[in-house]
Every structure is written in C-alpha cells, then in structure tokens.
Amino acid sequence: MRSIGISPKGEDAGGSWGLGKWVFPDASKLNAFLGVTRRAGERRFLLMGQTMLKLHELGGRKYPPVGFFAAGSEAEDRDWLPMPVESAGPGPGDAGSAEGVGAAFVHAAMRDFGLRPGGEPGTSVVIPHPKDELTDPVNLARAAIRQYFHPVITGDLVVEIASPGEPLRRIDAETIVDEALRTGDGAGDDPEQRAEALIRAIELARWGQRQEDGFVEADGRRKQPVIAPDQVENLRTGLGEGRRLAFRVKSRVRGKPNSFKLFLEGDSSLAGGHDYYVRGHLHIPQMDYLTRHHARALIVVDNTSDLGHLLRDAEGPAHEKWRADAPRLKERGWPNAAERVREVQNAAARILEALAEKPADVRRDALSDLFPADTGGRRGPGPGRPGPTPVPPEKKPALRIDQVPGGFRLKPGGNGDPTGRNFAVRMAYDVARGTTNTAFSRFDAGLRAGCPDFSLRNGQLQVQPEDCEAEVTSENEFQLRVRGSDFSLGVTGFDERDLVVKVLPVESEIAEIREPEAGAP
Structure with missing residues (x-):
C-alpha cells in the first residue's frame, strides 16, 4: 500500500522495480483499489484501500495525492499512520464491541464484493469502476494465456475468471489449450500472439517439461562453436524430419558456469521464425531474433541462477525486453553483461544457422578451361600487355x-x-x-x-x-x-x-x- 518504487523482493523474484503494484490503481477509472488479506497462521482478515489522485486543495486546505481507506482516528492526518480495518476472527463478530464493529464491517465488505471468507491464506484485490477493457472476460483470458502460459503449464499458476451470465473460465495445465481456442485471436494480433501460434508454443513447452535426459549440449559464447561438429549432421536430419530438439546452452557469469534451456522445432508453414523467452514465471514478449528461419523456439532461463539475475537487471519496469545496454547492468557490476544478454538473444538463431545446409562454394574459375579469360586475378604485364596504370595522387575524402x-x-x-x-x-x-x-x-x-x-x-x-x-x-x-x-x-x-x-x-x-x-x- 505504501512502498511505491520500493521492492523488498530478493534476487530470485520476478520483479524488482517496485512498480508492478501500480497495475492495481491503473486498472480503475478512479485510480483506486481495495485489498483484503488473511495471513498465514492468523484467523483475522485485514481490509485496506487507497486511491492515487493529484495533489489537490479542498476548502483552503492542501491534501496529498494518496488517499487511504483505512481505520480512522480523531487525530490530525499528519499525526497518524493509516492502518487496516481488522476483524478479530473468521466470523462477523459482536457488533456491540469495538472489535465487533471492525469485524462486521470487514465481513460486510467481503460479502458485498463477492469475496469468500474461508479457505487458504491469501490476498484478494478489488478494483472499483474498472476500465472497460478489463470487464471483458475474453480479454482477461487472452492476456492471462499470452503472458503466463509457461507457469500455467508447469502447474504453478491457475487462473479463474467468473463473469455474470457466463460459465466459469478456469485456465490451468489441462485446459489452457481449450481456453486459447475459445478466446481466439484479438484485433491486430501479431503472428506470434495468435491463438494457433500460442497453442504450438504451449505444446512445445509441454514437451520440454517432460524432457529429463536427452539434452544436447550447446555453447552460447560467441567465440565457441555453438554445437560440436560431430553432432551437426544428426541434429540437422532430426530437425528436417520434424523432430523437436532440446538444448542445454552453456554460458558463464562472473566466471561461474551457467546454462539455460532451449527447445526447438521446425515449421515450414511459418512465414518467419517465432521465438518465446521466459525467465522464471515471466514471459518477455518484445524479443524477436528468429525472423529468417522457419522454426519455433522456446528459451527458458532459471530465475534463481546468476544468468537469471543478470537478465532481470537487463529488463525495464514493464519486463518487456532484455536490453544489452540496460543501465542497471553497469550499476550492479555485471562483467561482460552485454555479451551475456546477446548470447541468450541469439542462441536459437545461431543453432539454426549451424544446422542449415551448407551453401555451395562459389568457384569463379569453374569454366576457365572452356572459356579462358581474365577472371580478375593478379597477373604481371607479359608480352603485349600494358603495364600498371599510374595511381593518381590521393584526394581528400568528402x-x-x-x-x-x-x-x-x-x-x-x-x-x-x-x-x-x-x-x-x-x-x-x-x-x-x-x-x-x-x-x-x-x-x-x-x-x-x-x-x-x-x-x-x-x-x-x-x-x-x-x-x-x-x-x-x-x-x-x-x-x-x-x-x-x-x-x-x-x-x-x-x-x-x-x-x-x-x-x-x-x-x-x-x-x-x-x-x-x-x-x-
């Protein structure tokens, strides 16, 4: 509620800018939201809210931009810290006592907003007057599938969308493909975000989840061969026959071995390559480095590794792209950070280039016996040949x-x-x-x-x-x-x-x- 621009998360977390929480007020036409939480080991519920306004003046008095919905006090605003309204236990309580008033209010608020008072500890967020695009369950389902398909198929995330007059939408590892078909394509979708393309990526990710052995060792470092020469022909044949390939790509961060997973499949129906990048549970969407290959690639980076920490610092607050020139990389002292980022970005393209059929060598003198002529080679002035043309004095360049x-x-x-x-x-x-x-x-x-x-x-x-x-x-x-x-x-x-x-x-x-x-x- 209070730490805007501050993040207490450790290195293994998804975000780090302290701005992800801004999605809650930004989702409301009032820039407002309410939160109800029940913490592990406690029976009580806590209720609090806030709205993000401009610095404003009312009745000759200036007010700060943040207004809190919280337990009140008779003291002046500057003398008290807004605290949540709390319930003393799981039930409505005795409305005749001070604790009962708070408990009754919290449970009434939960009932009014359709929140369930029982179950596991956790947090519910209420968005009053949501923006129009958030009231469409199809939009919500499509966004959840696009941005979080990987944690859904690994079983780490389940999304339920309940909307008046519609059956419950449940997006989990078993239903995600059906829900992707049900939501269809959005207006103006780029090819990688269309339902059919996402389903193919989901199927590739599911296949990758089942791989325990059989990973091919690859090297992402620019000065090293990406694949051992003795494996190229077999892998090229497998890719041409439609087999999926799994790679463990080596890297080094701060002198320590690191790696990431790369799953690959050919698809001749693609006009250009489709590549998907995942760090931990986050899909990094604005990455497009496989444009000239008829193939699909999924790159998965372990969020707890040093490489995952480095890539986390290569992201901006929106977590849309890994930038080799991100200021945080230098601020955090990552050595050779730009090269590490590019290794991950270009790994799939480098592997596909290594597996591509070797182009035929150009022989400029192939027909020289049949058509003897000057092919541009360097020959001295023999009999009857003119000597070298004098070189004019060099002019200054424009x-x-x-x-x-x-x-x-x-x-x-x-x-x-x-x-x-x-x-x-x-x-x-x-x-x-x-x-x-x-x-x-x-x-x-x-x-x-x-x-x-x-x-x-x-x-x-x-x-x-x-x-x-x-x-x-x-x-x-x-x-x-x-x-x-x-x-x-x-x-x-x-x-x-x-x-x-x-x-x-x-x-x-x-x-x-x-x-x-x-x-x-």
Missing part, C-alpha cells in the same frame, strides 16, 4: 570518419562543401582474416541466419544527426543527406570489436528521384 566511444562520427572531410550531397553509409564488424568485403559478407550471413551482429532497426544503435538527415535502409546501412557545411552524424551502441565503415557518394540524379516536388503529396 567525409571524415572519427572514432568515438562505442562508435563513430561523420564530419566534412575537406574536399569541398558536402551540403546537398547524398551518401550511402554501410557498417560491419571487422574480421581477423579477409578483406572489407569479407566483413560485409559475414554480416550478411548473420542477417540471413536471423542473428545480425547489430541492427539499426531495433533501437540497439543510436543515430544522432546534426544538420543532416539519415534514412535507415537496412540493418547495417543508411542514406545520409547533408543539409549544412558543418554537419555531423554520430552512430553509437557498438561493442568492443573493430568496425568497418564504407561511405559511398550517391549520384544526385538518383537522389533527386526520392525528393518529392514542391506541393506534391
């Missing part, structure tokens, strides 16, 4: 690339005024062996596998244009249009690896096609 922490910054390079010019800027991490083209080919391979090294589209990188415009055209490329002679554009959010940046001018005639004429819609 743009200059300066290194900054976590990225780079583009500025004028000194070769004329770049105002009004257009450039294509492409980026990739450098490779230990190979050319610049090798670096870009490696990035493209990761993109096809659904696990690019970085992306301009998902908020991982920050673009700061000044006196210029940047239009993202792919995960690692954007179009730059210079508006002023002193422009600059910074791109940050990269990891510690060396970066290759290619800047190419775009012909003005081509660029002008993209510019609408004056007055055009």
Whole structure:
C-alpha cells in the first residue's frame, strides 16, 4: 500500500522495480483499489484501500495525492499512520464491541464484493469502476494465456475468471489449450500472439517439461562453436524430419558456469521464425531474433541462477525486453553483461544457422578451361600487355570518419562543401582474416541466419544527426543527406570489436528521384 518504487523482493523474484503494484490503481477509472488479506497462521482478515489522485486543495486546505481507506482516528492526518480495518476472527463478530464493529464491517465488505471468507491464506484485490477493457472476460483470458502460459503449464499458476451470465473460465495445465481456442485471436494480433501460434508454443513447452535426459549440449559464447561438429549432421536430419530438439546452452557469469534451456522445432508453414523467452514465471514478449528461419523456439532461463539475475537487471519496469545496454547492468557490476544478454538473444538463431545446409562454394574459375579469360586475378604485364596504370595522387575524402566511444562520427572531410550531397553509409564488424568485403559478407550471413551482429532497426544503435538527415535502409546501412557545411552524424551502441565503415557518394540524379516536388503529396 505504501512502498511505491520500493521492492523488498530478493534476487530470485520476478520483479524488482517496485512498480508492478501500480497495475492495481491503473486498472480503475478512479485510480483506486481495495485489498483484503488473511495471513498465514492468523484467523483475522485485514481490509485496506487507497486511491492515487493529484495533489489537490479542498476548502483552503492542501491534501496529498494518496488517499487511504483505512481505520480512522480523531487525530490530525499528519499525526497518524493509516492502518487496516481488522476483524478479530473468521466470523462477523459482536457488533456491540469495538472489535465487533471492525469485524462486521470487514465481513460486510467481503460479502458485498463477492469475496469468500474461508479457505487458504491469501490476498484478494478489488478494483472499483474498472476500465472497460478489463470487464471483458475474453480479454482477461487472452492476456492471462499470452503472458503466463509457461507457469500455467508447469502447474504453478491457475487462473479463474467468473463473469455474470457466463460459465466459469478456469485456465490451468489441462485446459489452457481449450481456453486459447475459445478466446481466439484479438484485433491486430501479431503472428506470434495468435491463438494457433500460442497453442504450438504451449505444446512445445509441454514437451520440454517432460524432457529429463536427452539434452544436447550447446555453447552460447560467441567465440565457441555453438554445437560440436560431430553432432551437426544428426541434429540437422532430426530437425528436417520434424523432430523437436532440446538444448542445454552453456554460458558463464562472473566466471561461474551457467546454462539455460532451449527447445526447438521446425515449421515450414511459418512465414518467419517465432521465438518465446521466459525467465522464471515471466514471459518477455518484445524479443524477436528468429525472423529468417522457419522454426519455433522456446528459451527458458532459471530465475534463481546468476544468468537469471543478470537478465532481470537487463529488463525495464514493464519486463518487456532484455536490453544489452540496460543501465542497471553497469550499476550492479555485471562483467561482460552485454555479451551475456546477446548470447541468450541469439542462441536459437545461431543453432539454426549451424544446422542449415551448407551453401555451395562459389568457384569463379569453374569454366576457365572452356572459356579462358581474365577472371580478375593478379597477373604481371607479359608480352603485349600494358603495364600498371599510374595511381593518381590521393584526394581528400568528402567525409571524415572519427572514432568515438562505442562508435563513430561523420564530419566534412575537406574536399569541398558536402551540403546537398547524398551518401550511402554501410557498417560491419571487422574480421581477423579477409578483406572489407569479407566483413560485409559475414554480416550478411548473420542477417540471413536471423542473428545480425547489430541492427539499426531495433533501437540497439543510436543515430544522432546534426544538420543532416539519415534514412535507415537496412540493418547495417543508411542514406545520409547533408543539409549544412558543418554537419555531423554520430552512430553509437557498438561493442568492443573493430568496425568497418564504407561511405559511398550517391549520384544526385538518383537522389533527386526520392525528393518529392514542391506541393506534391
């Protein structure tokens, strides 16, 4: 009732921001809620409530924004702490005594709101004047299935929804599939949230629950092979034949071994991959790293492990996404936290890439015996061949690339005024062996596998244009249009690896096609 923004939970709990309780007042048109609780080992019930208003003034007196529904007092508000109204026992009590008045009031309130006075210890929350979307039992059932399907199938959560004029909805491990079919799809559902997709994910999770042995050891660390080479062919065959695969993916946190579970199945009917991430009992919904594979993956992280604690700190108050750049990771002193987060995010895509059929090698000289010609190889000037063309003196570039922490910054390079010019800027991490083209080919391979090294589209990188415009055209490329002679554009959010940046001018005639004429819609 009082600790907004404060959480007493330990590391193994789901939340940690102290803001999850805000869902109760936020669910009410009055920003109000009541709570009735019976604690373990006690027979009495406690009743309390509150409303979250604005700082307000009434009759010339200023009042704080939080108003409590609680036991009253004759003292001034500033001199007393709101306490719950309590009952002395399980029954209504004697209305003629002070304790009886409180007991009668508590039990009358419970009866009026349809609460059951008996049963196990626990807490009931009453939302007066709920928002309209919360009065639809179908909406409530759909939200419960989407956000908590994993604790439901493990038996840790049972949801009952009672609505006037409708039969009771009970969502548990046995009924969740039927209830998902009953609720159907919502308006504007993305493919992973539709009923059919959730049912497939639930079936994969159920299968995973039954797996005790048979896990394939995988390694999530970027510099290690994700699967042992001698297992690849057998796993590739199994995935192609429609078998589900279970992996235990290794990681290390603070020098200690950690792991998480990954369950995988192919599905040729999918337009893009579907991946579901679960930490403890929480489904992390805004994670989409399997876009280019026809497969479904479920990643389950033990909430009590060091990796689970790290990922908990990578979440925001809404617990919607694991962010490699979350401020809490640095505040809590997690070493190599960004790399650990990306390992979990990209594990399914890396495994699928390893199991994909090896592409045919390109042989540029395959027909050289039949069609002898210059294939671009380096040959010296023999008889009748011209010598090397003299290299003209190097000109200053149109743009200059300066290194900054976590990225780079583009500025004028000194070769004329770049105002009004257009450039294509492409980026990739450098490779230990190979050319610049090798670096870009490696990035493209990761993109096809659904696990690019970085992306301009998902908020991982920050673009700061000044006196210029940047239009993202792919995960690692954007179009730059210079508006002023002193422009600059910074791109940050990269990891510690060396970066290759290619800047190419775009012909003005081509660029002008993209510019609408004056007055055009």
